[in-house]
Amino acid sequence: xxxxxxxxxxxxxxxxxxxxxxxxxxxxxxxxxxxxxxxxxxxxxxxxxxxxxxxxxxxxxxxxxxxxxxxxxxxxxxxxxxxxxxxxxxxxxxxxxxxxxxxxxxxxxxxxxxxxxxxxxxxxxxxxxxxxxxxxxxxxxxxxxxxxxxxxxxxxxxxxxxxxxxxxxxxxxxxxxxxxxxxxxxxxxxxxxxxxxxxxxxxxxxxxxxxxxxxxxxxxxxxxxxxxxxxxxxxxxxxxxxxxxxxxxxxxxxxxxxxxxxxxxxxxxxxxxxxxxxxxxxxxxxxxxxxxxxxxxxxxxxxxxxxxxxxxxx
Amino acid sequence: xxxxxxxxxxxxxxxxxxxxxxxxxxxxxxxxxxxxxxxxxxxxxxxxxxxxxxxxxxxxxxxxxxxxxxxxxxxxxxxxxxxxxxxxxxxxxxxxxxxxxxxxxxxxxxxxxxxxxxxxxxxxxxxxxxxxxxxxxxxxxxxxxxxxxxxxxxxxxxxxxxxxxxxxxxxxxxxxxxxxxxxxxxxxxxxxxxxxxxxxxxxxxxxxxxxxxxxxxxxxxxxxxxxxxxxxxxxxxxxxxxxxxxxxxxxxxxxxxxxxxxxxxxxxxxxxxxxxxxxxxxxxxxxxxxxxxxxxxxxxxxxxxxxxxxxxxxxxxxxxxxxxxxxxxxxxxxxxxxxxxxxxxxxxxxxxxxxxxxxxxxxxxxxxxxxxxxxxxxxxxxxxxxxxxxxxxxxxxxxxxxxxxxxxxxxxxxxxxxxxxxxxxxxxxxxxxxxxxxxxxxxxxxxxxxxxxxxxxxxxxxxxxxxxxxxxxxxxxxxxxxxxxxxxxxxxxxxxxxxxxxxxxxxxxxxxxxxxxxxxxxxxxxxxxxxxxxxxxxxxxxxxxxxxxxxxxxxxxxxxxxxxxxxxxxxxxxxxxxxxxxxxxxxxxxxxxxxxxxxxxxxxxxxxxxxxxxxxxxxxxxxxxxxxxxxxxxxxxxxxxxxxxx
Numbered sequence: 001x002x003x004x005x006x007x008x009x010x011x012x013x014x015x016x017x018x019x020x021x022x023x024x025x026x027x028x029x030x031x032x033x034x035x036x037x038x039x040x041x042x043x044x045x046x047x048x049x050x051x052x053x054x055x056x057x058x059x060x061x062x063x064x065x066x067x068x069x070x071x072x073x074x075x076x077x078x079x080x081x082x083x084x085x086x087x088x089x090x091x092x093x094x095x096x097x098x099x100x101x102x103x104x105x106x107x108x109x110x111x112x113x114x115x116x117x118x119x120x121x122x123x124x125x126x127x128x129x130x131x132x133x134x135x136x137x138x139x140x141x142x143x144x145x146x147x148x149x150x151x152x153x154x155x156x157x158x159x160x161x162x163x164x165x166x167x168x169x170x171x172x173x174x175x176x177x178x179x180x181x182x183x184x185x186x187x188x189x190x191x192x193x194x195x196x197x198x199x200x201x202x203x204x205x206x207x208x209x210x211x212x213x214x215x216x217x218x219x220x221x222x223x224x225x226x227x228x229x230x231x232x233x234x235x236x237x238x239x240x241x242x243x244x245x246x247x248x249x250x251x252x253x254x255x256x257x258x259x260x261x262x263x264x265x266x267x268x269x270x271x272x273x274x275x276x277x278x279x280x281x282x283x284x285x286x287x288x289x290x291x292x293x294x295x296x297x298x299x300x301x302x303x304x305x306x307x308x309x310x311x312x313x314x
Numbered sequence: 315x316x317x318x319x320x321x322x323x324x325x326x327x328x329x330x331x332x333x334x335x336x337x338x339x340x341x342x343x344x345x346x347x348x349x350x351x352x353x354x355x356x357x358x359x360x361x362x363x364x365x366x367x368x369x370x371x372x373x374x375x376x377x378x379x380x381x382x383x384x385x386x387x388x389x390x391x392x393x394x395x396x397x398x399x400x401x402x403x404x405x406x407x408x409x410x411x412x413x414x415x416x417x418x419x420x421x422x423x424x425x426x427x428x429x430x431x432x433x434x435x436x437x438x439x440x441x442x443x444x445x446x447x448x449x450x451x452x453x454x455x456x457x458x459x460x461x462x463x464x465x466x467x468x469x470x471x472x473x474x475x476x477x478x479x480x481x482x483x484x485x486x487x488x489x490x491x492x493x494x495x496x497x498x499x500x501x502x503x504x505x506x507x508x509x510x511x512x513x514x515x516x517x518x519x520x521x522x523x524x525x526x527x528x529x530x531x532x533x534x535x536x537x538x539x540x541x542x543x544x545x546x547x548x549x550x551x552x553x554x555x556x557x558x559x560x561x562x563x564x565x566x567x568x569x570x571x572x573x574x575x576x577x578x579x580x581x582x583x584x585x586x587x588x589x590x591x592x593x594x595x596x597x598x599x600x601x602x603x604x605x606x607x608x609x610x611x612x613x614x615x616x617x618x619x620x621x622x623x624x625x626x627x628x629x630x631x632x633x634x635x636x637x638x639x640x641x642x643x644x645x646x647x648x649x650x651x652x653x654x655x656x657x658x659x660x661x662x663x664x665x666x667x668x669x670x671x672x673x674x675x676x677x678x679x680x681x682x683x684x685x686x687x688x689x690x691x692x693x694x695x696x697x698x699x700x701x702x703x704x705x706x707x708x709x710x711x712x713x714x715x716x717x718x719x720x721x722x723x724x725x726x727x728x729x730x731x732x733x734x735x736x737x738x739x740x741x742x743x744x745x746x747x748x749x750x751x752x753x754x755x756x757x758x759x760x761x762x763x764x765x766x767x768x769x770x771x772x773x774x775x776x777x778x779x780x781x782x783x784x785x786x787x788x789x790x791x792x793x794x795x796x797x798x799x800x801x802x803x804x805x806x807x808x809x810x811x812x813x814x815x816x817x818x819x820x821x822x823x824x825x826x827x828x829x830x831x832x833x834x835x836x837x838x839x840x841x842x843x844x845x846x847x848x849x850x851x852x853x854x855x856x857x858x859x860x861x862x863x864x865x866x867x868x869x870x871x872x873x874x875x876x877x878x879x880x881x882x883x884x885x886x887x888x889x890x891x892x893x894x895x896x897x898x899x900x901x902x903x904x905x906x907x908x909x910x911x912x913x914x915x916x917x918x919x920x921x922x923x924x925x926x927x928x929x930x931x932x933x934x935x936x937x938x939x940x941x942x943x944x945x946x947x948x949x950x951x952x953x954x955x956x957x958x959x960x
Contacts, residue, residue, distance in 0.1 A: 053838075053841050053842060054841075054842060055842055056842060056843045056844070056845055057842050057843065057844045057845070058844075058845050058846075058847050059844070059845070059846050059847070060846070060847065060848065060849040061846050061847060061848055061849070062688070062769060062770050062848075062849055064690040064691060064697075064767070064768055065690075066690070066701075066768065072831050072834050072835050072838075073827075073831060075830070075834055076826075076827050076828075076830035076831040076834065077827065079830050080823060080826050080827050080830065083826075095805065095818065095819040095822070096818045096819040096820070096822040096823055097818065097823075098818075099720070099816075099818045100727075101719075101720045101723045101724070102711060102720070102818045102823070105709065105710055105711050105716055105720075106711055106823075108708075108710060108753070108756060109705075109710040109711060111756075112705070112708060112710055112756055112759075112760060115760045115764070116760060116763060116764050116768060118764075119760070119764030119765065119768045119769055119863065119868075120764070120768045120769065121769070121849045122687075122688075122768075122769035122770040122849055122859070122861070122862050123849045123850070123851065123861060123862070124851075124861050124862070124863060126863070127764075127769075127862060127863020127864075127867065127868065128863060128867075130760060130764065130863070130868070131761075131863060131867065131868040131869070131870070131871055132871055134756065134757035134760050134761075134868075135757060135871035135872045135875065136871075137753060137757075138750065138753035138754045138756070138757045138872070139750065139753075139875060140753075141749045141750060141752065141753035142746040142747070142749040142750045142753075144749070145723070145745065145746070145749040146742070146745070146746050146749070148727075149726065149727060149729070149742060149745055149746075152727045152728070152729075152730060153729075153730045156730060158724065158727040218849065221842045221843075221844075222838050222841050222842050226834070226838075290871065291871075291874055291875070294875055308739075308742055309739075311730075312735045312738045312739055312742070313735050
């Protein structure tokens with residue numbers, strides 16, 4: 001562990017944790033505008049978290065230690081996962097981070113325990129949420145990994161640092177035009193993984209539609225604050241992957257103070273634009289019936305398979 | 315010195331075969347403890363020996379007994395054998411500890427003694443298979459293993475379904491031996507020797523034939539789809555400690571055979587060997603996990619996951635063959651390493667899961683997970699151990715199952731190195747199925763752990779369940795600790811063994827996780843008040859387990875999504891109070907899932923065999939005159955045939 005990595009550790013984690021709620025707020029604000037409302041203040045997610053930390057934490061009497069441990073586990077897992085996604089600059093070679101499989105399986109670890117807490121309270125809603133979440137995330141998994149398999153065909157590496165290292169040297173889309181197709185597929189992944197319309201509805205607490213919200217229904221107080229922060233960080237990380245692979249301009253190629261500052265500014269601008277795009281996308285589609293969701297994933301899978309065929313037979 | 319230790323270990327393993335003699339004692343408890351200790355010590359000795367051979371790379375030659383001149387039972391332990399002996403010894407050690415408590419649950423003392431005796435013979439036979447120098451010793455020990463496990467499957471023969479499972483198992487395991495004898499025949503015809511050494515085949519045809527026979531023989535024993543049907547019958551029928559040995563070890567012995575043939579007996583094969591292995595592995599993996607999802611018998615669910623994991627291992631071997639045939643030896647080695655590491659890992663976490671579910675079975679007297687629930691509060695130790703197994707088998711970091719699946723994923727990621735685009739596409743398809751398999755396994759274990767251990771008890775038995783005795787916690791704890799250690803230290807272990815696989819350093823990841831967890835928990839320890847309260851059930855008085863999500867409900871979305879595989883048939887019967895069908899009186903709904911392989915493969919074959927048997931029976935059931943005629947005709951035929959042969 002050298003100084004550069006220590007700096008990377010601190011900056012990357014700090015930026016991820018600090019910006020994650022803001023991007024949640026941006027999506028909400030854009031959705032409100034699209035619906036003709038003024039919407040909540042941009043910083044409302046921060047106020048919510050502060051409020052939740054002061055509130056009482058109620059735990060079901062049926063719940064085991066899994067419910068008590070999962071919020072802390074989720075936030076730890078997401079913070080460790082943050083290290084695999086360079087937000088501002090690359091820390092050089094590390095033996096532990098940057099592996100695509102490790103990154104997505106860390107997310108799966110958080111998901112696994114979150115689904116367990118859904119069953120822990122012994123309520124109907126929680127179980128329903130876990131069941132739907134595990135089913136949907138299982139059929140999403142091939143799409144996620146196929147996208148990175150295709151990226152491995154393009155970049156000849158499956159290491160996130162390696163991919164970002166290549167893209168950040170190049171200009172916009174100068175690496176390979178097939179990345180446009182992959183970018184569209186990756187957008188499907190972001191929408192699905194962050195529990196947004198048309199896969200899931202983040203605004204509702206209605207048993208017909210909810211998936212993610214049903215799982216965290218039994219959490220309250222600081223536990224809920226931790227779960228929501230973890231969820232926000234997950235969204236930020238996926239968006240950062242999208243930005244750094246498909247829109248890499250502005251990413252610091254050297255870890256100097258000036259370029260890192262520029263990198264931060266460009267990341268901030270790009271992530272806010274992407275969050276706004278997600279908000280607009282959400283406003284333009286309706287919630288799909290649960291059994292129609294695989295069809296939505298199929299759209300993404302189609303794009304990826306098309307790209308693979310282009311790559312394999314070129 | 316080393317050889318003496320090895321003989322000592324084998325002798326100690328054979329010693330408990332005397333356990334049935336304990337029936338003459340008034341209370342055999344101490345004697346049983348002693349015999350189980352012997353198994354434990356033998357396992358430790360074997361672990362040390364295997365580690366020694368693995369580390370130094372020396373070969374251990376141990377002559378045992380000559381059946382006839384040239385047909386000797388000789389053991390030869392090289393690094394490959396040592397690796398598998400290590401797996402067997404470690405799991406056998408944990409099972410021996412567990413059995414000390416488990417065996418005492420059985421009713422009659424005769425049964426208790428018998429179980430220990432059969433168990434030791436079973437373990438011994440597996441060690442002998444793996445260290446056999448030639449095919450004669452291999453087949454001899456292989457049959458010993460099959461017979462011992464057949465008796466163990468039938469151990470609770472008075473239970474419904476057990477005898478059917480036993481017969482199913484016997485038929486399939488004998489079929490597997492038939493193919494192995496055929497493979498041996500091909501090899502003997504080519505070399506005139508039974509030794510398991512590199513065979514110089516006169517033509518690629520004979521090599522491929524030997525490969526096919528070996529693949530079928532070992533594939534049946536390992537439970538590769540479509541030869542898997544015996545596995546979910548036989549493994550759950552056996553007592554739980556034996557299920558752990560069967561699912562954890564015995565199917566790995568078949569994997570050993572396959573690896574032995576691929577690495578040291580057969581020459582480097584053409585690419586279609588790899589394609590066959592990869593396809594069979596992929597199909598087994600996905601079907602295994604999909605069938606596991608709909609299963610609500612805990613032990614059978616685990617048995618289906620064995621099919622899945624065997625599929626993953628065979629996929630790895632297929633990748634090894636494909637990349638070897640393409641000359642990409644670094645990737646091939648990565649795939650082989652992943653397959654072998656997954657073999658070790660699966661042995662550990664599957665035995666762990668079977669042992670802990672045995673404790674659950676003892677505590678609740680049922681294997682139906684719909685009648686469990688809330689066991690985490692009642693059996694906290696068992697629950698925590700099961701959870702470690704569940705996280706490991708779901709391939710989640712930083713545990714061991716993750717590392718081996720990661721290695722296979724990484725081998726897939728390098729598909730772009732292959733020359734043929736069609737081969738690349740095959741790998742892409744297998745890769746996406748593998749990704750789906752791995753994610754479905756996680757879904758299945760959320761169901762298994764969530765429904766069994768979390769929430770509210772769904773039956774009286776589950777409510778009154780008691781924690782397992784100490785030895786039944788200590789045995790699985792050994793395996794659980796190994797699951798964690800092999801995950802966290804995988805990077806370091808590979809470095810010590812001299813392999814530079816591109817595996818992330820999970821020790822760093824694990825320590826960071828722990829540090830962030832501790833920091834967050836510490837920082838928030840005094841934030842906000844805490845209260846425990848009943849789960850909100852929309853204002854209704856507490857509904858208990860009725861409001862809880864069931865296992866069937868949990869897997870319903872997946873069954874709906876994959877209905878092309880399950881082909882569920884929904885039959886709904888409704889009765890109404892009136893003619894207009896407006897007022898619903900009562901009704902039943904039933905969902906039946908089609909058992910594809912049984913209905914379309916096994917049953918037709920079984921019917922054909924029965925028909926043939928009926929025909930043969932007609933020949934047999936006659937009077938003496940006709941028998942004399944049979945003998946006359948046979949003698950005549952022999953003379954005619956002999957004339958052409960000489």
